[in-house]
Amino acid sequence: MTYCLAVKVNRGLVFASDSRTNAGVDYVATYSKMRRYCWPGERVCVLLTSGSLATSQAVMNAINRDLQDPDATFNLRSGKQLYEVAQYIGKLSQEEQQRHAKAMEKSGSSAESNFIFGGQIAGQPPEIFHVYPQGNFISASDDTPYLQIGENKYGKPILDRIIAKTTSLEDAARCAMVSLDSTIRSNISVGPPVELAMLQTDNIDEPFHSTYTLNSPMYKSMQKQWTQGLKRAFNRLPRFDWEKPER
């Protein structure tokens, strides 16, 4: 499984992903699920993937092929609007799935992949999209300014409590890290390292990017302080009538 998410706040975009892939429980591997594309001053995009690793890799290869092909009718850099690029990613994903549809059906397995795609084109607002395996897609809303793919449930409550469009970019990034950490603790199919990318609105440049292992000082300190803070919050919860007053 996988857990990836993107958050869109007024100040910019945050992308976060885990790095565990598995085909059954006895074939577990580590793969980055984040790709960054940047033409400074022109456009910056981030792509996150979950689902079939074969489909995900094929889509990323096709994106690179089209970027390098001067005769390509469309590519990641030529799309005039971000939603056109989301459409293109959906089309690449569908093409790849169709190519293996018969064989996949025979084997009873799935070649479906989900993608989160987002970024900013100079002069246009930043956007994030969830591209479904069927090739269609949605964008985040002001009321629910985040998108998740993969194992999304464990990490959703903290997003619902913290994230609003007015949240700072750094707080959104911290919240994404907590959301990922909660998922990693509760589900063995989601695992480190955690990748984080941040794009500041209207700063069309290489995104801030960092990879955190369980031993990275920032990740360790975040984990420790969150656990302590949760315990403190828990210990302050109201007592039942018959209990002694708060500790």
Place this chain on the structure above:
Amino acid sequence: MTYCLAVKVNRGLVFASDSRTNAGVDYVATYSKMRRYCWPGERVCVLLTSGSLATSQAVMNAINRDLQDPDATFNLRSGKQLYEVAQYIGKLSQEEQQRHAKAMEKSGSSAESNFIFGGQIAGQPPEIFHVYPQGNFISASDDTPYLQIGENKYGKPILDRIIAKTTSLEDAARCAMVSLDSTIRSNISVGPPVELAMLQTDNIDEPFHSTYTLNSPMYKSMQKQWTQGLKRAFNRLPRFDWEKPER
């Protein structure tokens, strides 16, 4: 959907359940999913259900039928060990499902139910079981002293962080309430009122039982303090290198 859980700590057992049932999004209703059975000094049991409401109700009716039938070969009160009673509940569930199997298959819907069953027989240790739709079951372990049925993922991270077998009964109950509240916030198919039952180890008597609506003072205060505590914990998380020091 539904979310029910049971926690087994040294000091006793906690059971908690939501009350929302739905058949599609346009038929939503409120039903208690908790049944308590008590013969003071002899045995006390609690049953939680999720899945097909028809199967759940049929099983509860069959339990009552057997309790009232002096010729019944087995009932909730006669089982010598709790695992035998768990087995009996699995058998009742399977019988009910088989009865409608053909019709259910035709309609493409499912009559499956999951049950959490637990309690204590005088002189024996308290126990909790998850009875699967197939009729087999598992009990909680010392390392993972809780069981969940229904929409279990949203509320799992807080259990994983707080619950250990040494947790007090009241803390286990508070944690169950937070786990339910997180699920209610993130998933529309799980809803109030929240029911809570607590059994103290070796106190074979009517369990403490309470029903909390969103307006119950204890629930409101718990919700408010948890939200505040989480925000406080969140605001104390470590800053990125380039940020100003902690607020």
